[in-house]
Amino acid sequence: GAVVSQHPSWVICKSGTSVKIECRSLDFQATTMFWYRQFPKQSLMLMATSNEGSKATYEQGVEKDKFLINHASLTLSTLTVTSAHPEDSSFYICSASWQAASSYNEQFFGPGTRLTVL
Amino acid sequence: SQKIEQNSEALNIQEGKTATLTCNYTNYSPAYLQWYRQDPGRGPVFLLLIRENEKEKRKERLKVTFDTTLKQSLFHITASQPADSATYLCALDMDTDKLIFGTGTRLQVFP
Numbered sequence: 001g002a003v004v005s006q007h008p009s010w011v012i013c014k015s016g017t018s019v020k021i022e023c024r025s026l027d028f029q030a031t032t033m034f035w036y037r038q039f040p041k042q043s044l045m046l047m048a049t050s051n052e053g054s055k056a057t058y059e060q061g062v063e064k065d066k067f068l069i070n071h072a073s074l075t076l077s078t079l080t081v082t083s084a085h086p087e088d089s090s091f092y093i094c095s096a097s098w099q100a101a102s103s104y105n106e107q108f109f110g111p112g113t114r115l116t117v118l
Numbered sequence: 119s120q121k122i123e124q125n126s127e128a129l130n131i132q133e134g135k136t137a138t139l140t141c142n143y144t145n146y147s148p149a150y151l152q153w154y155r156q157d158p159g160r161g162p163v164f165l166l167l168i169r170e171n172e173k174e175k176r177k178e179r180l181k182v183t184f185d186t187t188l189k190q191s192l193f194h195i196t197a198s199q200p201a202d203s204a205t206y207l208c209a210l211d212m213d214t215d216k217l218i219f220g221t222g223t224r225l226q227v228f229p
C-alpha cells in the first residue's frame with residue numbers, strides 16, 4: 001500500500017513554456033503533499049508543502065509565482081513550473097502523507113519527474 | 119540552521135562484506151532519523167527509522183545506530199549484495215512536518 005505516482009516521468013520543453021507535473025496518492029488520502037527538487041548529486045530540497053484545500057507553504061527562496069502548486073483533492077497535487085528556463089531543469093519529486101497513528105513524519109515518495117528545459 | 123553531512127565519496131565494497139554509512143548532523147538532535155534508498159532516476163524508498171531515545175534498530179540485514187552525543191547515525195548493511203548498490207540518504211525528522219535530507223552516499227557492491 002501507500003503508493004504515490006507522478007506524471008509525466010520525464011518532460012522536455014522549450015524555454016518560456018509552462019509545464020505541469022501531477023502527483024497522485026493511489027491507495028490513500030493524502031492530507032499533505034510535499035514537493036522536492038533534486039539537482040545532480042545533491043540532496044532533496046523541499047520546495048513547498050501543500051495541504052488539501054489550502055494554499056501551499058513555500059520554503060525560503062522558492063518563488064511561489066513561478067512554481068504554482070494546487071492541491072485540489074486528497075489524492076492529487078500539481079506543480080506547474082511557469083515560464084520555465086534551463087536553470088529549472090531538475091528532478092522533481094513529490095511525497096504524500098496522511099494524519100495517521102504514527103507519530104513520526106511518514107512520507108511516501110513518488111518516482112520523480114525529470115524536467116529538461118531547452 | 120541544521121546541517122547534515124554524509125560522505126559524498128562513493129563507498130565501494132566487496133560482496134558479502136558489511137557496508138557502513140555515516141550521517142552526521144549539527145545543532146540539535148531530531149526526534150527521529152530516517153534512512154532511505156534511492157536508485158538512479160527514482161524517488162527515495164523508506165528503509166528504517168530510529169527514534170532519539172533508541173540506540174539501535176534492526177531490520178533483516180540492515181542496522182541503524184543513533185548517537186545523540188556524537189550527533190551521528192550509522193547505517194550498516196551486512197552480507198552486502200550487488201543489488202544493494204544505490205544511494206542511501208539520511209533524513210532528519212525534527213518532529214515537524216518536514217524532513218531535512220543529506221546529500222546521500224553512493225554504495226557500490228561488486229562481486
